[in-house]
Amino acid sequence: MATILEMAVEIVAAHASITNMSKEELIAEIASVHQALSALDKGEAVTGEVPAEETAPAISKKKAFGKDKVVCMICGKGMKTLTRHIKTAHAMTPGQYRKQFGIPRTQSLAAKNYSESRRQMALDRGLGEKLAKAREARAKNKAAAPAKAAAKNKKK
Secondary structure, three states, rough: OOHHHHHHHHHHHHHHHHOOHHHHHHHHHHHHHHHHHHHHHOOOOOOOOOOOOHHOOOOHHHEEEOOOEEEOOOOOOOOOOHHHHHHHHHOOOOHHHHHHHHHOOOOOOOOOHHHHHHHHHHHHHHHHHHHHHHHHHHHHHHHHHHHHHHHHHHHH
């Protein structure tokens, strides 16, 4: 049977194979998994509570949201959009992330320049006009459906 440390290393290695982790993150994860496995081996209950130092933001709210990138307040990594990162790396929903750090719903979790470039691309492709046409066609079909059903029932 493998030792607890070997099992912890295997678990963390599997996690690290799909997630980019720094040396410090790997060491911390091995320690936390080892501690959890040791507690299970002793028959103690393992709680999923996050230690207090991890709940403190890695960066201030003001500095986290910039023009070219947004910074994760949990791990301090910078990227164009946070939504996918917080789902995969931290197993949180955007709502949970906003609640934990007091971020209002009006604050985008994407960099301002990234959002603006996506908006401009949509305008250039005419996606707003296509959406309006599709909604108009759907409304016409919806309005015509009761009339068609009444005509069909009259024939019977």
